[in-house]
Amino acid sequence: MTTDRTHRNRKRALRIAHFIGLFIAMSIICIPGLWIVLNSFRPTVEIMAKPPVWIPNELNLDHYRAMFGGNGQGGVPVLTYFRNSMVISVTSTIIALLVGMGGGYAFARYRFKGKAALFVGLMATRAVPGVALSLPLFILFARIGIIDTHFGMILAYVAMNVPFTVWLIDGFFRQVPRELAEAAEIDGCTRWQAFWRVEFPVARAGIASAGIFAFLTSWNEYALASQLTRSVYSKTMPVGLLDFTSEFTLNWGGMCALAVLMIIPALILTFLVQKHLIAGLTFGGVKG
Amino acid sequence: MAQVHLRSVVKKYGGLQVVHAINLDIADGEFVVLVGPSGCGKSTTLRMIAGLEDISGGEVLIGDRVVNDLPPRERNLAMVFQNYALYPHMSVRENLGFSLKIAKRSQSEIDRAVDDAAEILSLTPLLDRKPGQLSGGQRQRVAMGRAIVRHPDVFLFDEPLSNLDAKLRTQMRVEIKKLHQRLKSTIVYVTHDQVEAMTLADRIVIMRDGHIEQIGTPLEVFERPNTTFVATFIGSPPMNMLPARVGGGRVVLTDGTAFDIPPGHKVEEGQDVIFGARADNIMPVGHSLPATEHVAEVKMSVQLTEPLGTETLLFAQLAGQEVQAKMLNPRPVASGEVLTFQINLDKCHLFDAETGASLRV
Numbered sequence: 001m002t003t004d005r006t007h008r009n010r011k012r013a014l015r016i017a018h019f020i021g022l023f024i025a026m027s028i029i030c031i032p033g034l035w036i037v038l039n040s041f042r043p044t045v046e047i048m049a050k051p052p053v054w055i056p057n058e059l060n061l062d063h064y065r066a067m068f069g070g071n072g073q074g075g076v077p078v079l080t081y082f083r084n085s086m087v088i089s090v091t092s093t094i095i096a097l098l099v100g101m102g103g104g105y106a107f108a109r110y111r112f113k114g115k116a117a118l119f120v121g122l123m124a125t126r127a128v129p130g131v132a133l134s135l136p137l138f139i140l141f142a143r144i145g146i147i148d149t150h151f152g153m154i155l156a157y158v159a160m161n162v163p164f165t166v167w168l169i170d171g172f173f174r175q176v177p178r179e180l181a182e183a184a185e186i187d188g189c190t191r192w193q194a195f196w197r198v199e200f201p202v203a204r205a206g207i208a209s210a211g212i213f214a215f216l217t218s219w220n221e222y223a224l225a226s227q228l229t230r231s232v233y234s235k236t237m238p239v240g241l242l243d244f245t246s247e248f249t250l251n252w253g254g255m256c257a258l259a260v261l262m263i264i265p266a267l268i269l270t271f272l273v274q275k276h277l278i279a280g281l282t283f284g285g286v287k288g
Numbered sequence: 289m290a291q292v293h294l295r296s297v298v299k300k301y302g303g304l305q306v307v308h309a310i311n312l313d314i315a316d317g318e319f320v321v322l323v324g325p326s327g328c329g330k331s332t333t334l335r336m337i338a339g340l341e342d343i344s345g346g347e348v349l350i351g352d353r354v355v356n357d358l359p360p361r362e363r364n365l366a367m368v369f370q371n372y373a374l375y376p377h378m379s380v381r382e383n384l385g386f387s388l389k390i391a392k393r394s395q396s397e398i399d400r401a402v403d404d405a406a407e408i409l410s411l412t413p414l415l416d417r418k419p420g421q422l423s424g425g426q427r428q429r430v431a432m433g434r435a436i437v438r439h440p441d442v443f444l445f446d447e448p449l450s451n452l453d454a455k456l457r458t459q460m461r462v463e464i465k466k467l468h469q470r471l472k473s474t475i476v477y478v479t480h481d482q483v484e485a486m487t488l489a490d491r492i493v494i495m496r497d498g499h500i501e502q503i504g505t506p507l508e509v510f511e512r513p514n515t516t517f518v519a520t521f522i523g524s525p526p527m528n529m530l531p532a533r534v535g536g537g538r539v540v541l542t543d544g545t546a547f548d549i550p551p552g553h554k555v556e557e558g559q560d561v562i563f564g565a566r567a568d569n570i571m572p573v574g575h576s577l578p579a580t581e582h583v584a585e586v587k588m589s590v591q592l593t594e595p596l597g598t599e600t601l602l603f604a605q606l607a608g609q610e611v612q613a614k615m616l617n618p619r620p621v622a623s624g625e626v627l628t629f630q631i632n633l634d635k636c637h638l639f640d641a642e643t644g645a646s647l648r649v
Contacts, residue, residue, distance in 0.1 A: 179373035182340050185360045186367045187387035187434070197390075201377045 092157035100165025108173035172206025298345030324495035366435030
């Protein structure tokens with residue numbers, strides 16, 4: 001009896017410790033984000049207060065109102081930035097996914113000369129920090145006249161994302177048994193039909209996760225975008241945050257409000273595809 | 289329905305040859321089992337018939353068409369894979385009807401064919417489930433259903449039962465046999481399990497290292513094996529193989545024990561041979577079948593027994609080798625007990641010690 005109770009108490013204590021540990025870890029991850037959301041609704045005085053005001057006295061939409069207001073009222077072209085970000089991120093993600101699917105499938109299914117070297121080479125490009133490329137890219141883009149254009153940004157982001165999507169999708173296709181495509185071919189499919197009707201739907205969880213990563217990389221990227229965009233025609237939202245800085249002041253409230261707007265599409269997208277992400281690759285088609 | 293012919297079929301991977309010019313004629317409606325140990329080329333041969341592997345040399349004919357360069361979809365075959373290869377994102381109904389859908393058949397025709405197949409294989413209650421929700425045996429039946437829906441010329445089975453447990457395997461073996469009797473279709477079946485081969489096949493093709501060792505009915509390969517390999521591969525327990533030499537018109541084992549030469553063999557004086565006898569043909573006196581014309585008697589000490597109910601398997605020593613024998617109407621046997629065994633020489637074999645080929649004429 002006593003040992004039973006001690007055992008039970010220890011189990012309960014462990015569970016509580018586990019919970020506290022998780023709470024602390026989650027707090028460290030979430031508090032900066034929450035702080036941004038909170039600050040976007042607070043008056044500047046409160047944001048700048050020292051010591052910090054943890055519990056807000058007043059919440060309002062002033063920063064949002066100002067942000068969407070005209071020039072001179074602290075307004076920035078939010079909708080234009082949003083559109084730029086959307087066009088650049090969505091287009092570059094679609095292209096990176098298509099190339100990634102082709103490349104990933106080829107690496108997973110076919111044997112060809114120099115395959116290993118090519119794969120390592122592709123991965124090595126990820127080892128170069130993006131910001132180190134910004135100056136060469138700037139010079140190159142300026143020479144061929146694609147600086148400050150959607151096309152230039154899309155090109156840069158596709159190049160950045162393709163090695164990653166190829167690598168990720170290759171891994172997912174490797175988990176799709178070769179026999180599925182073979183069974184489809186025997187069932188009357190062409191190679192192409194076997195891919196689209198069988199292999200693609202089975203690997204779509206992996207392709208969706210590659211898509212999310214590619215989209216978020218493009219959507220949040222700042223270092224390259226700040227060099228390669230100049231005007232409202234191509235500036236993306238992260239670069240737009242800089243509009244809130246001026247020579248002597250920083251409009252933290254406005255910056256936070258724009259950051260919140262930036263987070264929303266990413267959150268929506270993650271929610272939409274999380275079913276696929278969680279479903280993962282739990283196959284039942286072959287003996288597991 | 290159709291015949292399948294392999295004419296000097298070769299498969300090479302770069303410089304490595306895995307199938308060596310094999311020839312095989314499979315009649316319409318025949319159930320042929322390719323059997324052999326891992327790496328003997330049996331699955332590769334099946335995949336060449338299916339069109340999933342390129343043929344490096346020779347010809348494969350289905351019906352009277354050479355299909356070497358035809359893609360799998362144009363060969364009108366169905367194949368059941370070892371891991372079932374069901375489409376995990378489709379329901380059982382969609383899995384069964386997939387080939388007809390690709391062939392652009394009408395929905396009513398697809399439904400009818402799927403319902404028929406489901407009826408035959410007792411899959412009707414499972415039609416709306418996904419493969420992930422099925423047990424191993426059910427998945428296996430869906431895989432078979434997917435094959436029969438199409439009414440193919442030839443069915444190919446690639447070790448379809450090896451992922452099932454022993455009980456289910458026996459059950460599915462019966463189902464496959466029934467299916468063959470019902471559909472009367474040509475079946476090429478690959479397995480490494482000789483029991484499956486013996487029980488299912490009209491004819492067995494025994495393969496080894498990319499060559500065909502012997503083709504014959506189950507009884508032929510069991511009773512008249514061409515080589516020591518076939519003799520030890522087919523039959524359970526495997527045939528006892530004892531090295532011997534022909535001397536004085538008799539077969540002399542290494543310890544001097546001598547038997548008459550089994551009838552129907554041609555040997556030369558002094559020739560090194562291998563004496564082969566199945567456990568069924570070595571039985572203790574008083575626990576054996578009625579004596580035949582040619583019987584040898586030998587005393588052996590029993591080391592171990594395996595009671596199987598109606599009979600007991602005895603492990604004894606002869607000429608320094610372990611020999612398995614059978615005891616009918618068994619009685620308890622103590623370890624170390626010496627018994628007199630009768631060997632039915634009519635059913636024994638002699639093989640050339642060097643080549644392993646049968647010396648039967």
